[in-house]
Amino acid sequence: MIVIDKLGVADKITEQLETIFDPEIPVNICELGLIYEVNTKEDGTAKIIMTLTAPACPVAGELLDEVQRKVAGIDGVKNALVELTFDPKWDKSMMSEEARLELGFM
Template identity: 60%
Template sequence: MNLRDQIEEVLKTVYDPEIPVNIWELGLIYEVKINDDNRVAITMTLTAPGCPVAGDIVREVDEKVKAIEGVSDCDVTLTFDPAWNKEMMSEEAKLELGFM
């Protein structure tokens, strides 16, 4: 499994505590960049700007990605542009949450 696949797999283990779907399937991960030195930059959002567990989710993403063998460092950037909406969810997430 290549590094990008490993990062995707670990992101699928991070959940918004209020929603029983992982942040990858929710569409909260906007971008994953891997530099030549295996420094990872992740741009992500949250389901709402006032999310009370925002810090916890960002910290969990940072810690889990840094723990992947071969990753030299991780920078997580939180953005609300574009704002998240339920159309960004995977089909699997929509089914699980009853949006289909």
């Protein structure tokens, strides 16, 4: 994950993102490798660039809404933006070792 943190809240953002789980996989979205970038600006904007495990993810809207809502609730964040990308395409190698172990991929 790339972090650019001019607002000084990246740790709080990461803490919130770690509470969000893909409902089909019992691992948080950070450990799954779905968060590509956290970028905060001094004006209070926090932008999260993320992906999904599959483009046709049935809970995509809910997941993006939850990310936006939780990041927007952090003190100092005035505007939370969530950008969805599929470049690069997600694959299992993007998961943390802990996630791969928990899911039986190691």
